[in-house]
Amino acid sequence: MKKWKMTKTAKNNFVTYIIVLIAYIVVQILLKSGNMSSLMEGLLVPLCIYVMLAISLNLTVGILGELSLGHAGFMCVGAFSGAFFSRCMDGVMPNGIRFFIALLIGAAIAGIFGILIGIPVLRLKGDYLAIVTLAFGEIIKNLVNVLYIGKDNNGFHFSMKDSISLHLGEEGQVIVNGAQGITGTPHDASFTVGIVLIFLSLFIILNLINSRDGRAIMSIRDNRIAAESTGINITKYKLMAFSISASIAGVAGVLYAHNLSTLTALPKNFGYNMSIMILVFVVLGGIGNIRGSIISAVILTLLPELLRGLSDYRMLIYAIVLIAMMLFNWSPKAVEWKDKLKEKYFSNISFRKEKEVK
Amino acid sequence: MKRFDKVMSLVMVSAIAVSLLAGCGNSDAGAQADNAASETNNEAAASETDTTEADDNSAAADSTASGAFKIGGIGPTTGSAAVYGVAVQNAAQLAVDEINAAGGINGVSIEFKFEDDECDAEKSVNAYNTLKDWGMQMLMGTVTSGCSVAVAEKTSGDNMFQLTPSGSSVDCVKYDNAFRVCFSDPNQGAASAQYIGENSVASSVAVIYDSSDIYSSGIYEKFVSEAANQPFEIVSAEAFTADNKTDFSVQLQKAKDAGAELVFLPIYYTEASLILSQASTMGYEPIFFGCDGLDGILNVQNFDTSLAEGVMLLTPFAADAEDELTQKFVTAYKEKFGDTPNQFAADAYDAIYAIKAAGEKAGITPDMDMSTMCEAMKTAMTEITLDGLTGVGMTWDASGEPNKAPKAVKITDGVYTAM
Numbered sequence: 001m002k003k004w005k006m007t008k009t010a011k012n013n014f015v016t017y018i019i020v021l022i023a024y025i026v027v028q029i030l031l032k033s034g035n036m037s038s039l040m041e042g043l044l045v046p047l048c049i050y051v052m053l054a055i056s057l058n059l060t061v062g063i064l065g066e067l068s069l070g071h072a073g074f075m076c077v078g079a080f081s082g083a084f085f086s087r088c089m090d091g092v093m094p095n096g097i098r099f100f101i102a103l104l105i106g107a108a109i110a111g112i113f114g115i116l117i118g119i120p121v122l123r124l125k126g127d128y129l130a131i132v133t134l135a136f137g138e139i140i141k142n143l144v145n146v147l148y149i150g151k152d153n154n155g156f157h158f159s160m161k162d163s164i165s166l167h168l169g170e171e172g173q174v175i176v177n178g179a180q181g182i183t184g185t186p187h188d189a190s191f192t193v194g195i196v197l198i199f200l201s202l203f204i205i206l207n208l209i210n211s212r213d214g215r216a217i218m219s220i221r222d223n224r225i226a227a228e229s230t231g232i233n234i235t236k237y238k239l240m241a242f243s244i245s246a247s248i249a250g251v252a253g254v255l256y257a258h259n260l261s262t263l264t265a266l267p268k269n270f271g272y273n274m275s276i277m278i279l280v281f282v283v284l285g286g287i288g289n290i291r292g293s294i295i296s297a298v299i300l301t302l303l304p305e306l307l308r309g310l311s312d313y314r315m316l317i318y319a320i321v322l323i324a325m326m327l328f329n330w331s332p333k334a335v336e337w338k339d340k341l342k343e344k345y346f347s348n349i350s351f352r353k354e355k356e357v358k
Numbered sequence: 359m360k361r362f363d364k365v366m367s368l369v370m371v372s373a374i375a376v377s378l379l380a381g382c383g384n385s386d387a388g389a390q391a392d393n394a395a396s397e398t399n400n401e402a403a404a405s406e407t408d409t410t411e412a413d414d415n416s417a418a419a420d421s422t423a424s425g426a427f428k429i430g431g432i433g434p435t436t437g438s439a440a441v442y443g444v445a446v447q448n449a450a451q452l453a454v455d456e457i458n459a460a461g462g463i464n465g466v467s468i469e470f471k472f473e474d475d476e477c478d479a480e481k482s483v484n485a486y487n488t489l490k491d492w493g494m495q496m497l498m499g500t501v502t503s504g505c506s507v508a509v510a511e512k513t514s515g516d517n518m519f520q521l522t523p524s525g526s527s528v529d530c531v532k533y534d535n536a537f538r539v540c541f542s543d544p545n546q547g548a549a550s551a552q553y554i555g556e557n558s559v560a561s562s563v564a565v566i567y568d569s570s571d572i573y574s575s576g577i578y579e580k581f582v583s584e585a586a587n588q589p590f591e592i593v594s595a596e597a598f599t600a601d602n603k604t605d606f607s608v609q610l611q612k613a614k615d616a617g618a619e620l621v622f623l624p625i626y627y628t629e630a631s632l633i634l635s636q637a638s639t640m641g642y643e644p645i646f647f648g649c650d651g652l653d654g655i656l657n658v659q660n661f662d663t664s665l666a667e668g669v670m671l672l673t674p675f676a677a678d679a680e681d682e683l684t685q686k687f688v689t690a691y692k693e694k695f696g697d698t699p700n701q702f703a704a705d706a707y708d709a710i711y712a713i714k715a716a717g718e719k720a721g722i723t724p725d726m727d728m729s730t731m732c733e734a735m736k737t738a739m740t741e742i743t744l745d746g747l748t749g750v751g752m753t754w755d756a757s758g759e760p761n762k763a764p765k766a767v768k769i770t771d772g773v774y775t776a777m
Contacts, residue, residue, distance in 0.1 A: 042487035046480060145570050145599065162575065162597075164582055179570045183507055183529050260479050261511040262529070264504050264572075267600075268437075268478045305484055308473065315436050 013206045016291045020202065024195045031191075039305060045259045047301055048194025049252045052201050054281035054297035055290050056248035059205050061279070062288030063214065064241040065221030067126065070117070070133030071249055072274035073140040076265055077113050078106035078250025080144055080176070083185045083257035087175050088151065090186055099188040103197075103254050110250020113140075114243035122238045137275055144265040149176040181264035182257070189259040197255065198294075201248045205290060208244065217241050284325060425724045426469045427462075429454070429713065430489035431706075432509065433501030434477035442702045446501050446523055447472040448695045449703035452687075453710035463717040466724055470710075475500060479508035486512055495728055496521070496735070498709050501702065503527035503543075503572050510536045518728050519735040521713060523705035527572050531758030535732050537739055538758060539705045539712065539748060541674065543576030546649045548584040549764045550577070550622065550672055555588030559670070560620035560645060562593045564613030566606065566633060568625050569597035577624035577649055593618050598629075606633045607640065614642045623648040627655040634665045650674060653701045656772065663772045672764045674748035675704035676774040684747055701748070708746035712754075715742045 006014065027044065030036040053075060060068045082102040089098050121132050148159040152172025159165045163174045176182055208214045217237045219227040228234055257263045267273060281300055285292030303321060307314040328334050431450050433443030454470040462468055471492055473485035482505035489497070497513060497520045500506045506525030513520040514533035522530055522538045526546075531538050541549070554560060565581065568574035578595070585592050593616035596609035610633065613621055621637075621644045623630050630652050637643070648671040656663050677688050677698050687707060691699040699707075713735075720738035722731050736756075744752045749762030767774040 038487040038490040039484060040487075042483055046484075142599070142601070162569070162579060162582075164579055179575055180527065180572045181504075187511065256480075260483065260508045262479050262504055262507040264479070266478070266504070268476065269480065305488070308485075308488055312435070314474075 009210055012291075013210075016202060016206070016294070017199070019291065020195065020198055020294070024191075027191065043302065043305060044191040045189045045194050045255065047298055048191065048198055049256050049259070050278075050281065050297040050301045051198055051294050052194075052252040052255070053249055053278045054285065054293040055198075055201055055205055056245045056252070057278050058282045058285075058288065058290055058293045059208070059241055059245040059248075061282050062286075062290075063209055063221065064217055064238060064245075066122070066238070066242075067130040067279075068133045068242075068245075069130050069272060069275045069279065070135075070137035070140075071245075071278050072270045072272070073133075073137030074110045074114060074246040074249040075253035075256065075274070076137075076140050076144060076270035078110040078247075078253030079257040079263060079270075080182065080253075080265070081109040081250075082106035082254030083182045083263050084149070084175060086185055086188070086258065087182055095186065095188060099186075099193075099258065102188075102258070103251055106250040106254035107247040108250075110253065111243045111247030113250075114246025115239060117246075118239045118242040122235065122242060134272055134275070137270070137272055141265045141267070141270050144176075144181075144270075145179045147176055148174065148178050150174045179264065181262065183262045185257050185261055185263060187258060187261060189255050194255060197251055201251070202290070204244065204248070208241075209290075213237065213240060280322070284322075284329060286329075426467045427717070427722075427724050428469050428471070428493050428495050429710070430486075430492070430494035430497050430499070431470065431472040432475050432482055432485045432489070432497070432499035432505065433472070435472070435474040437476045437478075439477040439502060441700075442524065443474070443477075443501050445700050445703040446499075446706040448697075449687075449691065449699060449706040450498055450523075450710050452690060452694060453707045456690075457710065457714055463714050464721065464723070468710075470498075475502075475505050477502050477505065479505050482506075482509050483512060490516070494518075495724070495726075495731055496713060498523065498706070498713065500525060503530055506530040516728065517732045519732040521709050521739075523709040524702050527576055534756060534758070535736060536758050537712075537754055537760075539709045539746075539752075539760060540701075541650070541762075541764065542759060543573060544580035545759070546672065546764070547577040547580030547582075547624065550624070550647065550649060551581050551584035551588050553672065553764075553766055554620065554622075554647065555585075555590055558589070559647070560618075561590050562616070562618050563590050563620045563622055564594040564596070564616060564618035564644070565592060565622045566596050566598070566609045566613070566625070567623075568599065568603070568629065570599040570601070571625070573626075573651065574624050581622065581624065590620075603629050604632065606636050609633075610637050610640055610642060613644070614640065618644055620645040620647055623652065626651040627653065627658060631655055631658045631661045631666075634669070635662065638665050645670065647671065650701050656769070656774075657698060663769075666769045667771075669769045670766060671769075672766050673701060673774075674762065674765060675701045676765070676767055678773050679776075683745070687747055704747040708744065708748050708752070711746060712739070712742070712744050712752075715744055 031041070053071065057068065057071045060066055082105055085105050086098060086102045117136050121129060124132060146160050148163050148166055150157045150163065150166040150168045150172050152169035154169060157166040157168060163177055166174065168174070216227070216232045217240070219232060220234055220237055224234065281297040282293050284300065285294070285296035304314060304318050307317055310317055431447060433446045434440050435443040435447060450472070451470060454468050457463065458467045471489060473488055475482035475485045482500055486509050497518055499522060500509050501524055503525045506522045507527065507529045510520060510530060510533055514535050517535060520536040522536065524540045525538055526540050526543045528542055528544060530536060554563065565578060567578040582592060582595070594612050596612055598606065598609065623633065623646060630648060634646065646669045648669065650673040652669070652671040653673045653675065655666055688699060691697070691703065716735050716738040719742055720734035722734055739754050740756055746752055752760050752762045754760055765776060767776055
């Protein structure tokens with residue numbers, strides 16, 4: 001019998017899938033046996049959303065090597081397009097199919113925005129790209145805040161002023177109501193859907209990284225001139241990574257919109273605060289390390305909720321813990337010390353794989 | 359190995375420290391409240407001796423703690439909207455302490471716990487779930503509209519009684535388990551338009567509103583549609599957004615050019631104070647008319663209150679009102695928290711008393727389950743009449759809206775006077 005042997009990367013990816021699967025099984029057991037608090041139960045879907053956002057941003061930041069601060073903008077696009085579709089089609093088609101189409105629409109529209117933004121923006125490098133994506137995120141948020149869309153027997157009405165100037169008929173209803181956003185989105189998101197979507201995103205991203213295209217993308221990150229001179233189409237691969245990352249963020253947005261019945265574009269949820277928050281997940285988990293992003297997204301989302309017992313001090317403690325974790329993970333001394341520790345105790349086990357992912 | 363031990367011990371020590379802190383955090387609130395009630399008012403020294411002392415003070419409450427009503431509150435106590443959340447938290451605590459001191463609801467005391475939502479719908483749902491884990495039976499919240507809509511979805515799913523003090527957007531009470539204390543946004547807009555029309559305050563009106571704010575745009579839309587039935591004309595309507603709220607000269611200039619006699623400001627007092635001073639610099643002196651968001655304008659720091667002379671506003675609550683209930687509330691609040699209560703505080707105070715009144719009417723007991731209690735409260739809510747801070751003879755109907763008359767006040771000589 002021929003022994004089936006996995007390559008090192010395949011083994012590494014396999015561990016990532018297994019971690020997600022185990023987490024799912026544990027949660028399901030806890031849910032079924034009724035041992036889970038309502039707080040944790042309510043946090044399950046947001047956790048999935050943040051995990052997806054973190055791994056998708058890691059594709060741009062870690063694999064493509066470009067700093068994007070507009071990730072929440074793509075999430076916003078996905079959330080609003082998905083919620084808009086669901087709100088229009090609610091009751092017209094079966095819930096499952098409607099939600100599925102909403103997810104596809106969110107992914108497609110966010111992806112298209114990714115391409116549209118990417119064409120001019122990806123000509124820039126480094127800090128310039130970061131600032132332009134930041135501006136993009138803010139533009140999206142502000143545009144959504146002045147957008148009014150209503151529906152009546154004559155079809156859709158658009159306005160950028162207020163809901164009165166939509167001039168809706170008798171039966172008409174306002175769907176997107178400017179700053180008040182979309183209310184009454186059906187609640188379709190569930191933990192299982194979230195996990196399935198995480199698996200899909202992981203599958204797409206991990207396979208992309210280990211494919212011919214992925215190697216081309218990474219070569220652009222490592223040395224743009226060398227990559228270009230070997231005949232790699234820089235624009236094409238940059239756009240590919242950027243738009244895939246955007247559409248996964250869009251899917252996360254659709255999930256977000258279908259988890260809460262009210263969707264408003266506030267600085268808090270779709271502004272640059274959110275973009276930076278996602279970037280923090282990525283940096284803490286390790287730039288280019290997909291599994292690390294998952295773990296750090298989970299920890300950093302849970303932390304402020306678990307610290308509720310500290311009442312007024314919790315946001316302060318959260319910030320301090322964040323600084324401490326960053327130092328522990330990434331300060332050169334800490335890294336050196338961890339390496340020593342590993343050599344001492346686990347010298348017989350190979351730990352080189354972590355470096356290879358990067 | 360030594361080093362590893364060191365690190366481990368450090369981790370353990372910090373874990374213990376954190377859990378200690380967490381313990382303090384919980385008992386702190388109770389201790390502070392009790393201390394303040396017994397007029398010791400030394401919040402800073404909530405050390406262990408104090409805690410035990412406070413426990414003795416509230417022995418009556420503690421003895422029935424197992425059979426107490428658990429009321430939860432949700433609102434922003436951190437972040438940009440923290441002013442409102444803190445006001446609601448403080449006033450609700452004040453009301454709970456008063457009720458407990460007077461014997462509670464049907465002789466059963468109340469436990470009140472407030473959770474932060476950072477004015478974020480997602481965090482608000484988390485806060486709601488935390489409170490549910492704590493064993494909340496009724497919800498007094500949430501403070502802001504957006505969060506309230508999201509939480510109402512959950513409370514209606516769980517069939518939990520919800521009374522929001524200040525969630526004013528229409529959708530906050532769309533389910534039958536949800537009620538509110540404040541006016542809805544459309545109500546305020548319509549009431550303002552009717553007031554201006556019926557009393558012939560002006561014939562040409564300009565509006566300056568915040569299009570990025572739900573409260574402001576909600577009032578504006580209803581104001582405009584109601585204005586069509588009234589004998590005045592809207593000559594200019596200019597918006598600003600949260601990102602651009604320091605310079606209003608353009609909007610004021612347009613209002614001035616259009617010849618508006620009255621400027622309607624359905625906005626919060628911080629921006630209104632800027633508008634007033636910029637209008638005075640321009641030499642433009644129309645009548646300014648606002649809603650409950652303008653309440654508090656006289657307390658803005660570095661604001662020349664003489665500029666607010668003649669400003670009219672519709673508000674359910676004025677801290678300077680002469681009636682006994684308001685006076686008592688304002689004094690108690692100032693004494694305890696060192697601050698003048700705003701309209702949000704008054705709404706929260708009334709909300710707790712409304713829960714008390716409805717609870718007594720329905721004859722609820724703490725051992726009832728959440729859903730039975732909600733059903734009983736829902737019916738009782740429509741039967742009670744409450745004389746509160748924000749209105750005399752308040753009643754509720756099944757839609758969840760309060761029926762109370764808006765009070766129009768005018769600022770003369772630096773104080774609110776009823777009109």
